[in-house]
Amino acid sequence: MASPFERISGDRPLPSHLRGGVVAIGNFDGVHRGHQAVLRQALDEAHRRGKPALVLTFDPHPRKVFKPETPLFVLTPPSMKARLLRELGFDAVVERAFTREFASRSAESFIIDILEGALGISCAVTGFDFHFGKDRRGGPTYLMAAGERHGFGVLLVDAFCDEGSEVVSSSRIRTLLEAGDPAEAAGLLGYRFTVESEVIGGQQLGRTLGFPTANMKMSPETGLKEGIYAVRFRRADGTLHDGVASFGRRPTVDDNGAPLLETFLFDFSGDLYGEVCQVSFFGYLRGEEKFDGLDALVAQMKRDEAEARALLAGVRPLSGLDGKIAF
Structure with missing residues (x-):
């Protein structure tokens, strides 16, 4: 029987049965189709060698360390990233704390202390533009030479382009989500955001109107366009419900400005408080509006429900990963 997936955070030592593995290295924010090209190569190599398949990633995102004054819409926080990596078939993810001190270590220290000492890798798999160590002095050529010196393999994966010959990147996906285009973003992610x-x-206003919602606070840096979405809601026990969700900031309710996601689940009644749940975005229905009274609001909510039901009735998985995440 296969061992369960493991999240290894901070300086927690790697269990002995995971040492000697094939390790995909990178931040992998979004775990999009470009990242998946690297990750698939690592999985294939691990299978070929009969070794564990691991991912070495970093948190927080380096941009948040070097440019803390600039908000960054992180697509996949650690828990969501781990979920995606588990579904792809990895044995573990190693989450290293990214600090200025960590960034200041030399490229050779990264090789000796992390790859060789902490992980004992048999092979490293990275994107063609991966850099590491102080001042980004470690690059593909350095990594290849280090592999020869220290006795581990190195595989470099070229940039992945979409059907329009554009490189798939996290920044492109952020831009699409900020513009309210989750369907196009899903094409680059390979699964629904x-x-x-x-x-x-919450205030339970939706309940009084006949549309009770499951309310979830999002990170203040979430860049998703505010508005109404057709969504699929996964409970902690794995059950799925179609729904319609409102995403926005309500300063009169939440004085720290954190955005709120309010999801009305179709054909469901029950208590969800305290459950850690997931919401997958399938389509943007409309922007937020100010209504002339509750009757007009309820009428629009009924139209939103009908539109979301119609949209979700025809959806199909984009990939095997999408089938595991949103279906």
């Missing part, structure tokens, strides 16, 4: 959070109590 999904967020995860705990269901919290």
Whole structure:
């Protein structure tokens, strides 16, 4: 029987049965189709060698360390990234804390202390533009030479382009989500964009209108366009419900400005408070509007429900990963 997937954070030592593995290295924010090209190569190589398949990634995102004044819409926080890597078939993810101190270590220290000492790797798999160590002095050529010196293999994967010959990148996906285009973003991700959070109590206005919602706080840096979406909601026990969600910031409710995701689940009644749930975005229906009274609001909510039901009735998985995440 296969060992369970493991998340190894901070300086926690790697279990002995995971040493000697094939390790994909990178930040992998979004775990998009470009990242998946690297990750598939690592999985294939691990299978070929009969070794564990691991991912070495970093948190927080390096841009948040070097440019803390500039908000960054992180597509996949650590827990969501781990979920995706598990579904892809990896044995473990090693989450290293990224700090200025970590970034200042030399390229050779990264090789000796992390890859060789902490992980004992048999092969490293990275994108063609991966750099590491102080001042990014370690690059593909350095890594290849280090592999020869220290006795581990190195595989470099070229940039992955979409059907329009454009490189798939996290920044492109952020731009699409900020513009309210989750369908186009899903084409680059290879799965529907999904967020995860705990269901919290709300004002219960939706309940009084006949549209009770599951409320989830999002990171203040979430860049998703505000508005109404057709979504699929996954409970902690794995059950799925179609729904319609409103995403926006409500300063009168939440004085720290954190955005709120309010999801009305179709054909469901029950208590979700305290559950950590996931919401996958399938389509943008409309922007937020100000209505002339509750009757007009309820009428529009009924139209939103009908439109979302119609959209979700015809959806199919984009990939095997999408089938595991949103279906």
